[in-house]
Amino acid sequence: MSIEGETCTENNGSTAHCACSATHGTELLSNFVLPPQMRPLTVRPIHIPLVDLALLENADTRPQVLDQIHKACCEWGFFQVVHHGVSLDVLSDLRTSLNEFFSLPLSAKSEKGLLIGDSGQGYGTGFVDPKSGATEWKDYLLFHTYPTSNRDYSKWPSTLRNDIELVSGELLALSQKLLAIISESLGLPSSSIENAMGMLHQKILAAHYPPCPQPEVAMGSCEHTDIGIITCVWQASEDVVSLQVLKDEQWHSVEPNPSAIVVNIGDQIQIFSNGKYRSGPHRVVLNASKPRLSVVAFHNPSASTLVSPSKSLVDEQHPPKYNPTLFKDYANIHRISAV
Numbered sequence: 001m002s003i004e005g006e007t008c009t010e011n012n013g014s015t016a017h018c019a020c021s022a023t024h025g026t027e028l029l030s031n032f033v034l035p036p037q038m039r040p041l042t043v044r045p046i047h048i049p050l051v052d053l054a055l056l057e058n059a060d061t062r063p064q065v066l067d068q069i070h071k072a073c074c075e076w077g078f079f080q081v082v083h084h085g086v087s088l089d090v091l092s093d094l095r096t097s098l099n100e101f102f103s104l105p106l107s108a109k110s111e112k113g114l115l116i117g118d119s120g121q122g123y124g125t126g127f128v129d130p131k132s133g134a135t136e137w138k139d140y141l142l143f144h145t146y147p148t149s150n151r152d153y154s155k156w157p158s159t160l161r162n163d164i165e166l167v168s169g170e171l172l173a174l175s176q177k178l179l180a181i182i183s184e185s186l187g188l189p190s191s192s193i194e195n196a197m198g199m200l201h202q203k204i205l206a207a208h209y210p211p212c213p214q215p216e217v218a219m220g221s222c223e224h225t226d227i228g229i230i231t232c233v234w235q236a237s238e239d240v241v242s243l244q245v246l247k248d249e250q251w252h253s254v255e256p257n258p259s260a261i262v263v264n265i266g267d268q269i270q271i272f273s274n275g276k277y278r279s280g281p282h283r284v285v286l287n288a289s290k291p292r293l294s295v296v297a298f299h300n301p302s303a304s305t306l307v308s309p310s311k312s313l314v315d316e317q318h319p320p321k322y323n324p325t326l327f328k329d330y331a332n333i334h335r336i337s338a339v
């Protein structure tokens, strides 16, 4: 389980090695090297279910879209959406500004005062995966975007502020729309999930995975599930296949589709659906020659939200599989990832 958007306590500017410089010649520093059984293997690329949200507008095609989402949530916990309402031009502008930012030397980011601070926002690197003990090969920017009172603009690079504001608003609207459809696909009123989860807390992660001289022994993001409600991912590097999803005990690569947004169900929907819908384990593998960039929007409940299986999905044949749990307690137990 991962801890989306929580403070990166492990991030430590003084001891962390920026992934870009963490080699002895072509060999990685040992802190990046995973135990052999946790290293990535070559896997089959796959097209996870692709859902055209435009088909929801037509009464004839709407039921088949709901079926498609139901099946994808049961089997994968992942799907992709097109006609999602997030401006591809804004995403593309954001990619340009992010590439400029991530190409700055570490010292420049420190000078700008952008290293992650008390608010949990800003620039980070050097996260240690607690399961393997290995440092993940990535650096990132983390923005707490909604509610807007959580924004710490002093940690947001000024060149990115406008695009992050635009993209985060559109990704929030998309997520609200998806939660309504996912509720319906469970056979519930469309407001069910949002009513159960309360106001969405959104965090945007811009993750940068530099080329890695030994991609076979390291990982950009180790195996985890997302602990929140729903995550939307834009795979900004069209030519790098990096995101992998675990299904039927096999890892599958998610081919990037620049006009699509990848959607993944988080642990809180798995709990709410009483295990009908799956929070799919996933990870990010590395490329020897190309960097990879992704923009990830996590949506969590507030810390004080008590999440439990929906009463409508529990009966004698389907007893509750999960105890009601405050999101803050859940997050503390599953605090295993940088963001």
Ligand SMILES: O=C(O)CCC(=O)C(=O)O
Pocket: 002, 205, 207, 221, 226, 233, 243, 282, 283, 284, 294, 296, 339
């Ligand atoms: O970079 C990605 O594609 C996904 C990263 C991820 O899964 C996460 O940070 O939770």
Ligand SMILES: [Fe+2]
Pocket: 002, 224, 225, 226, 282
């Ligand atoms: Fe994730």
